[in-house]
Amino acid sequence: MRSEFTRLRAAVALMLALALSLGVVACGSSNDDSTSSNEEGGSAGAIVSNSENGKVSLTIGSKNFPEQEILGEIYAQALKAAGYKVKSDLNLGSETVAHQAVKSGAISGYPEYASTALTSFFGVEPEEVPAGATPAYEKAKGEFEKEGLTAFPPTPFASANAVGTTTKFAEKEGLKTISDLEGKSEKMTLYGSPECRQRIDCLAGLEKYYGLKFKSFHPVDIGLRYTVLEKGQADLSILFTTDPQLAAEKDKFVILEDDKEVFPAGNVIFVSKKSTVEKAGPDYEKTIVEVQKGLTLEVMQELDARVELEKQTPKEAAAAYLKSAGYVG
Amino acid sequence: MITPLLTPPLASIQGAIEFIFTPQTSNVTGGKTVGGIDQVVELLLNQLELTIFALALSMVIAMPIGLYLGHRGTGELFATVIGNAGRAIPELALIAFMAALIGVGVANLTIALAVLGIPPLLTNSFVGIHQVDRSAVDAARGMGMTELEILRKVEIPLAIPTLFAGIRSATIAIVATATIAPIAGVLTLGDFIINQNVYGDNGVLAGAILVALLALTLEFSLAALQRRLTSKGLKLNPA
Amino acid sequence: MASVTTLAAVGEVGKGFIHERTSETLPCQATNKLFCWDWASEHINRYETPTLQHLELVAISVLIGFLVAFALALLAHRHHWLQPPLLIGTGVLYTIPSVAFFFLLLPLTGRGTDTAIIALSAYTLQIIFRNTMIGFANVPRAVVDAARGMGQTDRQILWRVELPLAMPEIFAGLQVATVSTVAIATLAAFAGGGGLGEPILKGGISFKTNLIIAGGIAFLIAVSLGLILFAVQRYLTPWRRVRQAG
Numbered sequence: 001m002r003s004e005f006t007r008l009r010a011a012v013a014l015m016l017a018l019a020l021s022l023g024v025v026a027c028g029s030s031n032d033d034s035t036s037s038n039e040e041g042g043s044a045g046a047i048v049s050n051s052e053n054g055k056v057s058l059t060i061g062s063k064n065f066p067e068q069e070i071l072g073e074i075y076a077q078a079l080k081a082a083g084y085k086v087k088s089d090l091n092l093g094s095e096t097v098a099h100q101a102v103k104s105g106a107i108s109g110y111p112e113y114a115s116t117a118l119t120s121f122f123g124v125e126p127e128e129v130p131a132g133a134t135p136a137y138e139k140a141k142g143e144f145e146k147e148g149l150t151a152f153p154p155t156p157f158a159s160a161n162a163v164g165t166t167t168k169f170a171e172k173e174g175l176k177t178i179s180d181l182e183g184k185s186e187k188m189t190l191y192g193s194p195e196c197r198q199r200i201d202c203l204a205g206l207e208k209y210y211g212l213k214f215k216s217f218h219p220v221d222i223g224l225r226y227t228v229l230e231k232g233q234a235d236l237s238i239l240f241t242t243d244p245q246l247a248a249e250k251d252k253f254v255i256l257e258d259d260k261e262v263f264p265a266g267n268v269i270f271v272s273k274k275s276t277v278e279k280a281g282p283d284y285e286k287t288i289v290e291v292q293k294g295l296t297l298e299v300m301q302e303l304d305a306r307v308e309l310e311k312q313t314p315k316e317a318a319a320a321y322l323k324s325a326g327y328v329g
Numbered sequence: 330m331i332t333p334l335l336t337p338p339l340a341s342i343q344g345a346i347e348f349i350f351t352p353q354t355s356n357v358t359g360g361k362t363v364g365g366i367d368q369v370v371e372l373l374l375n376q377l378e379l380t381i382f383a384l385a386l387s388m389v390i391a392m393p394i395g396l397y398l399g400h401r402g403t404g405e406l407f408a409t410v411i412g413n414a415g416r417a418i419p420e421l422a423l424i425a426f427m428a429a430l431i432g433v434g435v436a437n438l439t440i441a442l443a444v445l446g447i448p449p450l451l452t453n454s455f456v457g458i459h460q461v462d463r464s465a466v467d468a469a470r471g472m473g474m475t476e477l478e479i480l481r482k483v484e485i486p487l488a489i490p491t492l493f494a495g496i497r498s499a500t501i502a503i504v505a506t507a508t509i510a511p512i513a514g515v516l517t518l519g520d521f522i523i524n525q526n527v528y529g530d531n532g533v534l535a536g537a538i539l540v541a542l543l544a545l546t547l548e549f550s551l552a553a554l555q556r557r558l559t560s561k562g563l564k565l566n567p568a
Numbered sequence: 569m570a571s572v573t574t575l576a577a578v579g580e581v582g583k584g585f586i587h588e589r590t591s592e593t594l595p596c597q598a599t600n601k602l603f604c605w606d607w608a609s610e611h612i613n614r615y616e617t618p619t620l621q622h623l624e625l626v627a628i629s630v631l632i633g634f635l636v637a638f639a640l641a642l643l644a645h646r647h648h649w650l651q652p653p654l655l656i657g658t659g660v661l662y663t664i665p666s667v668a669f670f671f672l673l674l675p676l677t678g679r680g681t682d683t684a685i686i687a688l689s690a691y692t693l694q695i696i697f698r699n700t701m702i703g704f705a706n707v708p709r710a711v712v713d714a715a716r717g718m719g720q721t722d723r724q725i726l727w728r729v730e731l732p733l734a735m736p737e738i739f740a741g742l743q744v745a746t747v748s749t750v751a752i753a754t755l756a757a758f759a760g761g762g763g764l765g766e767p768i769l770k771g772g773i774s775f776k777t778n779l780i781i782a783g784g785i786a787f788l789i790a791v792s793l794g795l796i797l798f799a800v801q802r803y804l805t806p807w808r809r810v811r812q813a814g
Contacts, residue, residue: 046578091770094526191514194524198363219524220433220514223773228514230600231432248589248598293579302586309589309598311607311772313614324585326578416747417790419754421765422783429774505665509755512773522671523758533671540668548663 045081045328047287053083056280061107062090063098065222066307066314067159067242067300071111071268073318078291081328082283090314094195095120099271103147108276113266114140114154119201126205129264133158137269150274152288154267157242157297161201161263162255163190164239164246166229170254177257178210181236185212191228192238194219202238205262229253241265242297244305268292294325344531345538353529363528369518369539376517376543379507382439384500387446392492395454399488400480408455415448420506424513433514441513442506446499453495457488493555497548504544518543597777604777612781614767619785621681621762625753626789629685630746633692638738640693641700645726651701658694666691666752670759684761688753692745699741703734739801743794750790754783 058079062072069090076088089107092098095116101107114136118124122143130136133154141151163178170176173184181188196202197217206212214236220228226245228234230252239246245253270288277284299321306317322328347353352365398404427441461484469483485492508519521528521536528536596604637658644650664672669687677683707730715729731738757765767782 096526194511194520195527198527218433218514219511219516219520221512221773224428224433224514227429227774228433233432233434233514244589248594249591251591290579294581298586299581305587305589310595311597311611311775311778320585321581324581326580413747413794414791416744417751417787417794419751419764419783419786419790421754421757421768422779422786425768425773426776426779426783429776429779501663501665505667508665508667509758519667522667534675537668537671537674541664541672544663544665544668545660548659 045322045326047078047081047291047327049081049083050283051083053079053281053283054085056284057085057087058108058276058280058284059087059089059106061088061092061098061101061110063095063110063112064091064093065240067240067304068111069314070300070303070307070317070321071295073314074291074295074321075109075111075270075288077315077318077322078287078327079284081322082287084280084284094193096195102149102271102273105273105276108280109270109272111268112151112271113159114151114269115160115201115264115266117151117266117269117271118143119264120199126201126209126262126264131264133267136264137267140269144271145274148274149271150277151269151271152285154269155292155295155300156267157295157300158265158267159240159242159300160258160265162239162241162258163206163236164225164229164253164255165234165236167252167254169235170256175256177259178206178212178262179259180256181210181212185214185236187215188235189216189218189233190214190236190238191218191220191225191234193222193225196238201263209260209262226253242301242304244301244308247301248305248309268295291322291327294321294327341531342534342538345535348528348531348535349539353531364532364535369535372516372518372520373539373543375515376504376507376510376519379435379438379442379510379515379517380500380504380547382435383442383503383507384446384496386439386443387450387499387503388496390443391447391450392454395451396458396480396485399455399458400476400484402459405455405459408452412448412452415445415452418445418448420445420502421509424506424509428513435515438507438510438513438515442503445502445506449498449502450495453491453498454488457491457495458484460491461487489559490555493551493558497551497555500547500551501544504547508540597775600776602776603780608777608781614771615764615781615785618762618764618766618782619789621766622750622753622764622786623789625681625684625688625756625761625763626746626749626793629688629753630692630742630749632685633689633745633749634696634742636689637693637696638700641697641704642726644697644701645704645730654697655694655701658697661690662694666755667758670755670761674759679760681756681761683759684753684756684763687759688749688756691752692749695745695748696738696741699737699744700734703737703741704730706737707733736801736805739797739804743797743801746797747790747794750786750793754786 060072060076060079062068072088072090076086080086089101092101092107092110095112098107098110098112099121102110114133115129117140118129118136119126122140124139130139137151137154144151163181165175174180175184190203190206192202197219198204200208203217206214218228218234225237225239226243229237239253239255241255246255270292272284303317303321306312306320307314319328348364349369350366352362352368395408398408423444424438424441427437427444431437431440458480465483465487466479469479474482507515507517509523510517511520511523518536518539521532522540525533595607597607640650640654640658644654661669666687669690670683673683673686677686711729711733712725715725720728753763754765754768756763757769764782764786767778771782772778
């Protein structure tokens with residue numbers, strides 16, 4: 001029995017050692033995504049670091065798809081270059097989650113589309129959404145103020161939801177506009193994000209304003225919106241107008257024209273709590289407004305392509321943008 | 330990309346129960362309601378359907394092989410390795426990979442989930458038959474039974490506890506993974522849990538409670554069924 | 569007063585920033601290819617942090633689960649009436665799917681690794697508890713009686729006779745628990761607990777190379793740990809060949 005007992009002790013000691021060493025290795029090497037040190041020290045770019053900003057801690061959030069994460073990273077890295085202590089909490093969820101987060105103070109701010117804010121938060125009907133970037137911004141800002149939030153001026157580019165399909169399918173069914181789906185949509189399946197079912201600039205709007213009924217609607221993760229088209233399972237899929245696949249794979253995918261304008265295009269406006277803006281000083285708004293000036297439609301699509309097609313991380317794409325546009329050295 | 334809850338929810342058990350029984354207005358304006366007993370039943374049936382299909386498929390594939398190998402007494406290493414390897418399969422990666430490979434939807438997901446059910450069924454079928462008392466088998470052979478008769482009348486009845494343990498194992502693994510099926514387009518009760526933005530915090534808690542109850546109900550039902558099917562002699566030594 | 573940052577009139581990206589892309593010129597990772605070797609070898613270090621997080625989750629959860637289950641087993645060994653309720657209790661914790669468990673805990677412990685660890689530990693309890701009990705049950709009464717006859721106390725019998733003889737079963741339970749925990753820990757990403765589920769959910773859920781790498785690493789870790797534990801078990805009990813039923 002002695003030898004078994006010694007073996008037992010040896011085994012237990014070995015297991016403990018294994019577990020402890022795994023834990024030590026993990027603890028020792030784990031680094032979290034939220035960095036607050038300025039690694040890009042000594043920037044010769046246009047954004048100058050202001051030591052006063054170092055007293056302010058900010059958390060930048062974003063919604064849960066690549067374009068949003070890129071925007072979040074751009075703002076976060078720019079603010080860091082301006083001397084703030086910045087953490088990022090990207091990929092929060094859909095617009096309601098992000099809205100909740102900024103209202104509760106969990107994040108300092110996040111980029112929202114003016115059209116989404118108006119239709120999803122403030123119940124504005126799509127036809128009432130102003131067509132121009134500035135009027136839409138003003139209207140949204142006015143609504144946000146009632147909640148103690150504020151919004152910064154818009155980006156040059158705008159994005160919208162779109163009903164998309166494969167080129168083959170569009171040719172076969174003779175689809176150029178969404179209205180072309182009338183009478184045909186009953187035998188077609190539509191795939192979209194889970195919250196699409198409730199959104200007036202998504203399925204709810206298609207049913208209400210186009211009077212369309214689909215054979216079935218299947219909610220899938222946003223990351224699968226092109227996969228379901230490619231696999232032939234989705235007849236129609238909800239896409240974004242800024243999607244890189246639309247430009248790079250023109251021969252495969254096409255979007256239907258929104259002739260009744262149910263999917264208003266939205267420029268991105270950065271939403272923050274008023275109190276946060278005051279505490280952070282004038283560089284907060286200035287940096288954000290300046291750094292987004294380079295985001296034309298082509299540039300945003302290029303950044304989307306780098307992340308969605310070439311599988312770069314949003315961080316890398318944002319850093320490349322900031323460097324190329326001269327914001328950060 | 331999916332990211333559930335942001336801050337500790339203000340959900341309450343009461344709120345969750347309300348969510349289960351009456352439709353609530355959704356967080357997102359758009360005029361649609363969420364929750365309510367109809368939707369709960371619909372998603373519940375979806376999950377049961379997916380589970381049953383996947384279980385049936387894995388039983389049809391795994392059990393004949395396991396029973397045959399166990400009866401012959403060969404392939405022990407094979408059965409053990411498959412069993413251990415099956416436990417090591419990461420469910421999330423499996424579902425996502427199958428969805429990307431063959432597509433979303435019930436049919437494709439059934440195949441993915443069946444992959445999870447095969448290992449425990451194969452191993453337990455093998456071990457159950459293999460561990461049957463050799464003397465009983467020899468006696469049956471001496472009485473002139475065919476191999477198939479031996480399997481049917483002697484080995485399987487004696488192996489019921491182990492076989493059932495395998496079925497229960499497979500069912501629990503499949504039900505648990507069916508919970509995350511919504512990322513691949515099949516709406517199960519997990520939809521409430523994964524999509525907080527649509528269903529709210531109460532919906533998430535309601536979903537968690539419902540999924541837990543579903544799994545426990547299945548497990549206890551199968552356990553009760555196992556007790557009924559186990560012959561009295563075996564019941565003296567519960568597995 | 570804070571001085572206002574001055575920014576030059578920049579904002580134009582450099583020439584060549586915007587690339588032309590066509591279906592033919594897309595790199596491997598933009599296509600539906602099963603596995604992109606080049607991309608994988610270039611970006612493999614994206615998986616370093618998730619892997620370490622994953623190992624940490626598994627190590628801590630299995631350790632806690634083992635300690636708790638083992639303690640409960642010792643208790644139940646002494647007081648036999650505890651066995652049925654503990655078996656049922658740990659069985660319930662095992663049956664509840666982990667994703668549901670994470671979100672049942674959420675009101676109490678919030679998002680993050682703590683919730684994940686509690687849920688993962690709870691999952692391991694039944695296996696380890698049950699196997700320890702089986703291990704004890706397999707100890708021949710004759711040996712225990714002999715030891716008692718030699719004048720050993722209950723505690724001495726436990727530590728010097730029963731436990732060593734129960735080792736194979738206990739280790740079998742530990743092995744199953746560890747392998748299962750590695751697989752299930754991929755779900756911790758749903759609760760913000762990190763691990764190899766993060767690259768799957770956030771790094772491209774339709775990107776097969778990503779799924780193969782993340783899933784493959786998890787699978788390899790599970791299998792390796794299983795083999796290591798199996799080897800340790802063999803070392804401890806060379807006289808017995810242990811068969812495992814699920």
